[in-house]
Amino acid sequence: MNFLEERIVRDGIVKPGNVLKVDSFLNHQMDIALLDEIGREFKRRFQGKPVTKVLTIESSGIAIAYPVAREFGVPLVFAKKSKSINIDGDMYVAEVESFTHRNKNQVIVSKKFLTKEDHVLIIDDFLANGCALQGLISIADDAGATVEGLGIAIEKGFQIGGKVIRNLGYQLESLAIVDAMDAETGAITFRSQEN
């Protein structure tokens, strides 16, 4: 097991309905040392990619993307989930369905911050059905930017998202891929990875 899988086993909680709670260290209370280590690991896995922007989606994605942007020395851009009166001018828009909140959001990125010169590394905390990632890929495509890869902290390997995105030909790196969870015993089965 890698450092993130070990942490999930130690502090993650499996709930009925295939819910994995990691809110004590990843997406409500955040362990900054762990997140910094996640940043270094993504730098290693995407070593040599000419990344110019890290792209994520609010909210918890921001805390994963921050150390990655830091490692690459590039700006972080986060997609917003609703139109704000403080955003003007043209923007890229994609529709995203949330598994967690069971609703649909428009996500937007200002056209000022993604262009065809950009090489984008897309980062998020969770991958399940892949709607959020597909929305971010769609926004990068609209900008004419190059998607250099996608980095996820925790992938639910028993849902379709990861397969879809890998089938599209992208380099998708998930630090922990959960293939099965048992809410009764709390057992978590990770997919073995070569990294």
Place this chain on the structure above:
Amino acid sequence: MNFLEERIVRDGIVKPGNVLKVDSFLNHQMDIALLDEIGREFKRRFQGKPVTKVLTIESSGIAIAYPVAREFGVPLVFAKKSKSINIDGDMYVAEVESFTHRNKNQVIVSKKFLTKEDHVLIIDDFLANGCALQGLISIADDAGATVEGLGIAIEKGFQIGGKVIRNLGYQLESLAIVDAMDAETGAITFRSQEN
């Protein structure tokens, strides 16, 4: 002018209605080196405080709070703006009105992550009418935690929030206090600070 004021003058845009757009470096696209410097400056201003948690509110607060939590070597906890099916158990709740989005949100923090043993440093990107900060203070109070101070990137000095919070006796540190803006000329007047 300090480093943040200089950056606001260089890249901020004044819009009618007392709107200051800093979305090219602070709350949509984010300059990580600048944020790291903000983290170091808050460490300096709250030097010696026995901080055990940094508390902020989603979304853009997370990117300001990350480097602060990193400097203090403590966890980051962010208040969420709506009830998620992934949050269970008891939580602290406060009602917050958003100036930007002109709506009201319930903000919540799980009781697991704030206790009476905690010494909290509250961080956010903007302070205007102060509703968000008052909500976070209320949550810390409900937890029985000690509020060691509040750190803000940009305070709108012509709105009431800063005065209210200072009158309550808190150490409120705003790295840039905008006392006036002129949308026609783009001029920004900062309050002079001893720091």
